[in-house]
Amino acid sequence: MWRCSSCGYIHEGDDAPDKCPKCGAPGEKFEKLPDDAVELINRSRYTNSLHMTLAGLLADMMDIAEEGIEDNLDPACVKIFTKAKNCSEMLLGSVNAELAGHMKKGKWG
Ligand SMILES: [Zn+2]
CATH class of the missing domain: 1.20.58 (Methane Monooxygenase Hydroxylase; Chain G, domain 1)
Known part of the structure; x- marks a missing residue:
């Protein structure tokens, strides 16, 4: 799971997207979420x-x-x-x- 640091959009996948589908920020703005954050979001x-x-x-x-x-x-x-x-x-x-x-x-x- 990846989170856009500009707008908070969550992307699910092995890699960050090329750009944020919500705000258009470049892929570098995505941070990979640690397992505990992913678990909390899923829960x-x-x-x-x-x-x-x-x-x-x-x-x-x-x-x-x-x-x-x-x-x-x-x-x-x-x-x-x-x-x-x-x-x-x-x-x-x-x-x-x-x-x-x-x-x-x-x-x-
Ligand atoms: Zn965004």
Whole structure:
């Protein structure tokens, strides 16, 4: 695994690419990642994809909750939709904070 030192793009292969497909930096800008960094990235990819899928679902949940609040059929419905909105906001914020932490710790790639 190779990482572009200019933009962080990860390339998988025996050799660095001729140039970075994301930012166009020359191949010399790629650094070969040590085994522990490769293992951390591979281990993190699955969990990060779960977090990102969850974030998408939570964004949908917030939209649905807001529609339900706006629909305003009766107080019991609004109460449920308000709870759903609050829960989804809290969970989405938590997911985003966790992903930000992963990126800082190299659990990303
Ligand atoms: Zn790059």
